[in-house]
Amino acid sequence: MDKIIQEPQAESAPINGRRRFFNKLWAVLGSLACLELGWLSFSILRSGKGKKNADNEDVIIQAGTIEDYAIDTVTAIPQGQFYLSCLEDGSFLALSRTCTHLGCSVPWDVEASKFICPCHGSSFAITGEVLTPPATRSLNTHPLRIENVVIYVNTGKIEKQMQDGKSRSVKVYSP
Ligand code: FES
Missing domain, CATH: 1.20.5 (Single alpha-helices involved in coiled-coils or other helix-helix interfaces)
Known part of the structure; x- marks a missing residue:
């Protein structure tokens, strides 16, 4: 059994x-x-x-004329996916909207008067200079030229900016 x-x-x-x-x-x-x-x-x-x-290759975007921009303002240029900064001294910078930390898109905060990355909180001045880490490098720029008051930006090229941000700006007014 x-x-x-x-x-x-x-x-x-x-x-x-x-x-x-x-x-x-x-x-x-x-x-x-x-x-x-x-x-x-x-x-x-x-x-x-x-x-x-x-x-x-070059990708040239026409971004209006210098009269279209007020001093000390940042304007998003959607067709080129960059920001046009008109600095205090009348010079211009075409800033990439890509955060130099991990590549998020960085919006301009009008109230705070700076770029603030929504991903990890890095912030950047109107010149692209880093104000708050974790980013350690300024926002990149695109080459910009002004011909007969018309602003042209080459979005096909990216330049790594110097830390002061002003080294690549294009000056159009006498101070
Ligand atoms: S991707 Fe912008 S702070 Fe990290």
């Missing part, structure tokens, strides 16, 4: 429950790590694409 041996299930149920919980926890943590890795890779690839674009 065969003996039927029963497993003691009452004691193993909590252990199995805990094991299942930890398995799920590891799965969630693993998924989060994969997502973060994917996002980081995407950021690196995107910044690489930007560098490649800098070597490519």
